[in-house]
Amino acid sequence: MLPVYLDHSATTPVAPEVLEAMLPFFDRAFGNPSAIYAIGQEAREAIERAREQVAHLVNADADDVYFTSGGTESDNWAIKGVARAWRDRKNHLITTPIEHHAVLEACSALREQGWEITFVPVDSTGMVDPDEVRRAITPRTGLITIMHANNEVGTIEPIAEIGAIAREHGIPFHTDAVQTVGKIPVDVQALGVDMLSISAHKLYGPKGVGALVVRRGTPLRPLLDGGGQERGRRGGTYNVPGIVGLGAAAERAMRCGVEEMERVRALRDRLVEGILQAVPDAVLTGHPVNRLPNNAHLAFAGVEGESLVLSLDAVGIYCSAGAACSSGDTEPSHVLVAMGIDPHLIEGSVRFTLGKDNTPEQIEYTIQQVVRAVNKLRSLRVSG
Amino acid sequence: MREIYLDHSATTPIAPEVQTAMLEAMREAWGNPSSMHLFGRRARDLIDESRVTIARALGCLDAEVFFTSGGTESDNMAIFGAARVAPAHRRHIVTTTIEHHAVLHACQRLQEDGWEVTYLPVDPYGMVDPDDVRRAIREDTWLVSVMHANNEIGTLQPIREIAQICRERGVWLHCDAVQTFGLLEVKVDELGVDMLSVSAHKLYGPKGIGALYLRGGVKIAPLLVGGAQERELRAGTENVPGIVGFARAVELCEQLGHEQARHIWYLRERLRQQLQECLPDMQVNGHPIQCLPGILSVTFPGVSAESLLIALDQRGIAASAGAACSAGSIEPSHVLLALGMDESRAMSTIRLSLGRGNTPEEIDIAVEIIAEEVKRLQRRAVASAPVQGI
Ligand SMILES: Cc1ncc(COP(=O)(O)O)c(C=O)c1O
Numbered sequence: 001m002l003p004v005y006l007d008h009s010a011t012t013p014v015a016p017e018v019l020e021a022m023l024p025f026f027d028r029a030f031g032n033p034s035a036i037y038a039i040g041q042e043a044r045e046a047i048e049r050a051r052e053q054v055a056h057l058v059n060a061d062a063d064d065v066y067f068t069s070g071g072t073e074s075d076n077w078a079i080k081g082v083a084r085a086w087r088d089r090k091n092h093l094i095t096t097p098i099e100h101h102a103v104l105e106a107c108s109a110l111r112e113q114g115w116e117i118t119f120v121p122v123d124s125t126g127m128v129d130p131d132e133v134r135r136a137i138t139p140r141t142g143l144i145t146i147m148h149a150n151n152e153v154g155t156i157e158p159i160a161e162i163g164a165i166a167r168e169h170g171i172p173f174h175t176d177a178v179q180t181v182g183k184i185p186v187d188v189q190a191l192g193v194d195m196l197s198i199s200a201h202k203l204y205g206p207k208g209v210g211a212l213v214v215r216r217g218t219p220l221r222p223l224l225d226g227g228g229q230e231r232g233r234r235g236g237t238y239n240v241p242g243i244v245g246l247g248a249a250a251e252r253a254m255r256c257g258v259e260e261m262e263r264v265r266a267l268r269d270r271l272v273e274g275i276l277q278a279v280p281d282a283v284l285t286g287h288p289v290n291r292l293p294n295n296a297h298l299a300f301a302g303v304e305g306e307s308l309v310l311s312l313d314a315v316g317i318y319c320s321a322g323a324a325c326s327s328g329d330t331e332p333s334h335v336l337v338a339m340g341i342d343p344h345l346i347e348g349s350v351r352f353t354l355g356k357d358n359t360p361e362q363i364e365y366t367i368q369q370v371v372r373a374v375n376k377l378r379s380l381r382v383s384g
Numbered sequence: 385m386r387e388i389y390l391d392h393s394a395t396t397p398i399a400p401e402v403q404t405a406m407l408e409a410m411r412e413a414w415g416n417p418s419s420m421h422l423f424g425r426r427a428r429d430l431i432d433e434s435r436v437t438i439a440r441a442l443g444c445l446d447a448e449v450f451f452t453s454g455g456t457e458s459d460n461m462a463i464f465g466a467a468r469v470a471p472a473h474r475r476h477i478v479t480t481t482i483e484h485h486a487v488l489h490a491c492q493r494l495q496e497d498g499w500e501v502t503y504l505p506v507d508p509y510g511m512v513d514p515d516d517v518r519r520a521i522r523e524d525t526w527l528v529s530v531m532h533a534n535n536e537i538g539t540l541q542p543i544r545e546i547a548q549i550c551r552e553r554g555v556w557l558h559c560d561a562v563q564t565f566g567l568l569e570v571k572v573d574e575l576g577v578d579m580l581s582v583s584a585h586k587l588y589g590p591k592g593i594g595a596l597y598l599r600g601g602v603k604i605a606p607l608l609v610g611g612a613q614e615r616e617l618r619a620g621t622e623n624v625p626g627i628v629g630f631a632r633a634v635e636l637c638e639q640l641g642h643e644q645a646r647h648i649w650y651l652r653e654r655l656r657q658q659l660q661e662c663l664p665d666m667q668v669n670g671h672p673i674q675c676l677p678g679i680l681s682v683t684f685p686g687v688s689a690e691s692l693l694i695a696l697d698q699r700g701i702a703a704s705a706g707a708a709c710s711a712g713s714i715e716p717s718h719v720l721l722a723l724g725m726d727e728s729r730a731m732s733t734i735r736l737s738l739g740r741g742n743t744p745e746e747i748d749i750a751v752e753i754i755a756e757e758v759k760r761l762q763r764r765a766v767a768s769a770p771v772q773g774i
Pocket residue numbers: 009069070071072073075100102147149150151176178179199200201210325619620621
């Protein structure tokens with residue numbers, strides 16, 4: 001049963017069938033895809049197949065899929081690339097305070113170049129109000145970037161409504177879908193997004209590869225400039241096994257994602273229910289319904305999230321206090337602060353994110369151990 | 385049909401030991417290195433060890449090595465990152481006409497933003513004159529970027545001399561060592577560079593991973609932001625198996641040491657001499673001595689490089705015209721033109737690049753096939769040439 005890994009929003013293991021698909025491209029078909037000879041050809045065909053697999057998963061055109069080194073690069077590219085394409089014609093963007101740092105810091109970089117940034121607020125469940133987005137639009141608005149689902153609390157944003165507003169005003173719209181792709185249906189047409197970021201290692205694919213889906217006609221300049229790969233929009237020798245792995249992970253998600261997530265959702269519901277029943281004044285943070293099916297973000301008053309994480313670590317349960325991306329950080333989570341969560345609860349919050357290999361036994365064990373650890377930590381506090 | 389791979393400058397096959405190390409990392413250390421728990425710590429430890437290995441090979445501190453997604457990103461990061469921290473009155477860059485597009489395109493993009501760039505010429509061997517660098521550096525120069533060895537013709541640049549000049553003038557020097565690292569000794573202190581780009585897939589490591597060396601005290605701005613990874617200079621969840629594979633590949637190259645380069649140079653000379661005997665009008669490009677051991681750039685007058693490459697491919701030989709990156713484009717190579725070559729000769733030039741897996745026997749077979757195909761294409765070219773002068 002052990003270990004119990006409950007940190008799938010930080011990263012996932014590579015699925016066996018994904019690894020299987022990647023293997024031939026480490027050695028046999030190692031050619032540089034840009035070359036004209038046969039071994040390059042095989043790599044090139046594999047890349048195009050992966051492009052179609054990714055496109056299929058998000059209902060995009062294969063030609064609109066561009067491979068990158070991960071979610072961070074995709075986010076940086078979308079934001080800086082659009083700004084560069086506008087040159088001086090636009091200089092205002094709209095985002096939210098709960099974005100991943102990859103988005104927030106890319107926006108800050110634009111601010112240094114004279115862009116103005118509007119952060120539309122979120123409510124106490126982490127939800128953005130589309131009307132607030134509409135009100136924030138000015139004639140100088142050149143970009144809207146709002147994440148599909150938040151990586152800490154799991155709240156799923158009303159992207160389709162925001163997409164419709166963006167389209168109405170002809171403003172390029174980017175969404176960071178790193179946490180949703182592979183977990184819930186993602187359809188770029190239905191969402192009305194112009195750009196969408198994907199990262200393979202969040203959906204049982206390899207680390208170091210991702211994609212940016214870019215609707216044709218979106219003003220976007222390259223971020224990485226070099227050898228003319230990706231139709232001149234993203235330089236760098238293709239990470240062939242990585243790209244093949246992302247394609248295989250996309251296909252895997254297409255094949256078993258829905259079913260898998262229903263199972264994970266049931267486990268997650270049981271985990272939340274079990275903990276809330278047994279631990280007095282524990283609360284579920286984020287949206288009660290519109291949330292990622294694998295996310296349980298819980299706050300325990302009177303407990304330090306980090307201490308709880310360490311206590312669980314000692315009994316073979318691995319989860320995180322806030323986002324992995326910012327762990328090591330001692331700052332309180334910017335997401336929870338933006339949601340207006342009570343500082344005591346912020347301090348005591350822990351994120352459990354489930355995955356395909358978790359079992360009911362593991363969940364029951366986790367409930368037990370959480371109850372035990374919280375009680376112990378609380379009694380220490382009282383006596384201390 | 386026997387396949388003979390003669391395109392190691394484009395990319396190399398992954399070494400079996402490297403693949404093993406990567407698979408193990410994927411199985412045993414797949415956590416997010418930023419996670420505090422066991423899974424994260426295991427991955428973090430592997431990254432730390434790998435960084436030490438690469439730092440040792442470069443002769444620098446591990447804190448001076450930053451992992452990237454490859455040579456292109458390293459080049460972009462160095463140039464854009466340095467540019468971002470430049471004072472307003474120092475917006476001039478000196479580079480050469482034969483750099484990789486990852487450097488050239490980055491410089492061109494800076495020109496759009498009002499930077500001035502001096503592209504230094506090279507001599508007919510593809511060599512930059514350090515005195516040209518000295519003359520090109522101005523009061524407002526912020527950065528010099530010169531590659532260690534050129535990827536199309538193999539010529540090695542006098543980086544030490546250039547570094548000396550840069551140091552005297554208080555200008556940063558970036559060096560793209562993607563083609564040399566792993567094959568020749570690349571020690572950052574001996575070279576005297578401030579920034580240096582390397583890429584794993586050129587040294588029998590994985591694709592999609594590279595590094596940028598930044599001398600302590602050289603503070604540049606990040607290109608990818610949004611996470612505290614790589615000491616806040618390169619955000620993004622680390623490509624752990626890629627990093628592990630990179631380090632393992634570097635270790636293997638170190639173990640092979642000079643033997644690797646010697647073997648490759650021997651094969652290259654065997655190839656050159658035999659081809660020259662069969663095809664007396666063949667021209668060899670690049671510097672005869674100051675060059676990479678494995679690159680042989682050759683011009684066959686009157687032969688279309690593209691037709692030749694297709695013919696060779698059909699007979700099992702993988703080679704390329706110019707850089708792999710720009711293959712597919714049928715423009716003449718900017719490097720060959722910079723040597724003073726005319727367009728038609730540039731379009732008759734191919735690059736054969738050898739690696740440690742090649743054997744003397746393969747070279748002999750390759751010579752035979754190349755000679756046959758070149759002669760066949762030359763005959764065809766003569767037969768189909770318009771009759772002139774009547
Ligand atoms: C919402 C979100 N965006 C972006 C990223 C960054 O992706 P990557 O780790 O592939 O760079 C992450 C995860 O780290 C994420 O959760």
